Amino acid sequence: MNDVASLAGVSRGSVSNYINGKKTKAETQAKIKEAIAALDYVPNAMARALKTSKSNFVVFIVPTVNSPFFSELSYHMQQELQRHAYKMILCNSNNTSEEEIEYIQMANAQKVAGLITMSYANVANLIDTSIPLVSIEKRVSQNVPLITSDNYMGGRLAGETLAKLGAKRLLFISKKPVKNISAVRERGFLDYCQENDIFADVFLARKKINFISDFKRFVKDNFVDQHFPYDGVFSDSDEYASDFYHILIQAGVQVPNQVQIIGFDGSRVYARQRITLSSIKQSTAHIAKYAVEKLLLQIESKNERTFLGETTVIPVSFEKGITTK
Amino acid sequence: MNDVASLAGVSRGSVSNYINGKKTKAETQAKIKEAIAALDYVPNAMARALKTSKSNFVVFIVPTVNSPFFSELSYHMQQELQRHAYKMILCNSNNTSEEEIEYIQMANAQKVAGLITMSYANVANLIDTSIPLVSIEKRVSQNVPLITSDNYMGGRLAGETLAKLGAKRLLFISKKPVKNISAVRERGFLDYCQENDIFADVFLARKKINFISDFKRFVKDNFVDQHFPYDGVFSDSDEYASDFYHILIQAGVQVPNQVQIIGFDGSRVYARQRITLSSIKQSTAHIAKYAVEKLLLQIESKNERTFLGETTVIPVSFEKGITTK
Structure with a gap:
């Protein structure tokens, strides 16, 4: 690297920046490129990583x-990691613990710098304790920091928003089993309704692939004299909320005039467009920011993970789409 | 590795499979894990990669x-790479050549196994010619295989579908500048209309961030006596098509009764749900499959990239949503 810097007539730091993909002036880049070519120098990141036992x-x-x-969160995660000169290996676990375990074995074997997981499997004991680890949404173990949206307040906010917008007969919809963060969202919603004497029902589709048929049947069975007996619907995810929205529209219900709907997540389909469904928005940018911050703390303090069982709770907010007044 | 296999009482192959994250029986895994712990053996993928000059x-x-x-394509790409024991480093270039160049420098420095790019920048001369490379949608250079959907036939298919569904006054919408694959889609659409004596107009929003205002103005200016003078709309992307759909709905136009709309891409917002917009569907699964196949061919033939300037054209299909009859 010294030879390259010397031949190019630039500092060693500039060469290092160039090699590590950091920004360098076009003019400097050209000089370094020429010197690298002349010297046939191969900057080998793997060799460096091996030397320092770090990747x-x-x-x-x-x-x-x-x-x-998840695509919005992955986008922010990659951008945030990149800001700190880390590269993101993306893994789709397909919600199976088997695939997740394979990735964790890979992470152990590859000596990656760290692991950020939205784990649904019980994987804590599989992870090499020397690998910095951050979990999102669900705690992996007591020694691993957790980043989570304020799901309970999100549920309350959904109830409060529907009530303030005039809805009087509320409904929570989801599918069985309602667990983890979804149950917390439901709890917040029902607590708000109970504390404020607001009528609230719960309908859960059965645990099966074609659970949408349960939503359809529920709407059909409850539809009497052109009237759907609920005027405010909250779901723990935008996905179910959008299913329900389309079923109501097809049944001739006017949304939001007759029934208002609030989902959860609030992620945009296209970054440039507004959201369609009104929703309790999770700040994916902040989730990514804090996940990377907590990971870097571990990497920098030589992987001491004790005392790290803290939880960072990210506030949520209501964002209006076309399904509320 | 021999010591681990011997102590665990399993084959060397089983240990290798375990280390490389391939499937092994739970019982075998337990034995290997124990032996690894007893011997304090660190299977270091980086060390192996360095030894073989491969990652x-x-x-x-x-x-x-x-x-x-892009999220659907990224999903399939990761799954396809995983099937062949490769890991995917995901990079968002944000459509800027600067960020793309940084990633390519990183890829050169890290000695990655290969690079798959949906490049919008002119980056051919920056890439170390020893790195296997596949481009999607836009050719990087004459020596690099290209995987692309059949954009021309997609444009024709959109015109044909709208005509068969009874539309008589067609409109192509997009934003300036219409280039590369978008121009090919437009060409296919207009060629079909011309060859079949079907009336077809083109409206392009100006090149600016808030180009949606141009779509709104166009709809408003052309709206005479409750009537929009086009009954079939095609766009080169689902994104613009969905913008236009919402503008028409807000203007009181009945979709699909008065105006039918076809977009391009046909990717699902949620894998489980049906698409909303009728669309010319690109097969992201096939694009990923062929991209990985062409990359592996290069990796296996020791990176000889000559004669690889071939194009793999993936057929498209029409998929019905709620915006056509």
Whole structure:
């Protein structure tokens, strides 16, 4: 590297920046490129990583990147890691613990710099304790920091917003089993309704692939004299909320005039467009920011993970789409 | 590795499979894990990669993962690479050549196994010619295989479908500048209309961030006596098509009764749900499959990239949503 710097007539730091993909002036870049070519110098990141026992890869495990929330979060995660000169290895676990375990074995074997997981499997004991680890949404173990949206307040906010917008007969919809963060969202919603004497029902579709038929049947069975007996619907995810929205529209219900709907997540389908469904918005940018921050703390303090069982709770907010007044 | 296999009482192959994250029986895994712990053996993928001058990382550069098409494609790409024991490093270039160049420098420095890019920048001369490379949608150079959907036939199919469904006054919408694959889609559409004596107009929004205002103005200016003078609309992307759909709905136009709309991409917002917009569907699964196949051919033939300037054209299909009859 010294030879390259000397031949190019630039500082060693500039060469290092260039090699590590940091920004360098076009003019400097050209000089360094020429020197590298002349000297046949191969900047080998793997050799460096091996020497320092460190790599700059961070594994990010999501259930699937193919949904608005996870793709938005993956986008911010990659940008945030890049800001700190780390590269993101993206893994889709497809919600199976088997695939997740494979990735964790890979992370152990590759000596990656760290692991950020939205784990749904019980994987804590599989992870090499020397690998910095951050979990999102669900705690992996007591020694691992957790980043989570304020799901309970999100549920309350949904109830409060529907009530303030005039809804009087509320309904929570989801599918069985309602667990983890979804149950917390439901709890917040029902607590708000109970504390404020607001009528609230719960309908849960059965646990099966074609659970949408349960939503359809529920709407049909409850539809009497052109009238749907609920005027405010909250779901723990935009996905179910959008299913329900389309079923109501097809049944001739006017949304939001007769029934208002609020989902959860609030991620945009296209970054440029507004959201369609009104929703309790999770700040994916902040989730990514804090996940990377907590990971870097561990990497920099030589992987001491004790005392790190803290939880960072990210506030949520209501965002209006076309399904509320 | 021999010591681990011997102590665990399993084959060397089983240990290798375990280390490389391939499937092994739970019982075998337990034995290997115990032996690894007893021997304090660190299977270091980086050390192996360095020894063989190979890594199993493939860089995939997309403009942004945060849109249905790119997130669906990224999902399939990761799954396809995983099937062949490669890991995907995901990079969002944000459509800037600067960020893309940084990633390519990183790929050169890290000695990754290969690079798959949906490049919008002119980056051919920056890439170390020893790195296997596949481009999607836009050719990087004459020596690099290209995987692309059949954009021309997609445009024709949109025209044909609208005509068969009874539309008589067609409109192509997009924004300036219409280039590359978008121009090919437009050409296919207009060629079909011309050859079949079907009336077809083109409206292009100006090149600016808030181009949607141009779509709104166009709808308003052309709206005479409750009547919009076009009954079939095609756009080169689902994104613009969905913008236009919402503008028409807000103007009181009945879709699909008065105006039918077909977009391009056909990616699902949620994998489980049906598409909303009728669309010319790109097969993201096939694009990923062939991109990885062409990359592996290069990796296996020791990176000889000559004669590889071939194009693999993936057929498209029409998929019905709620915006056509």
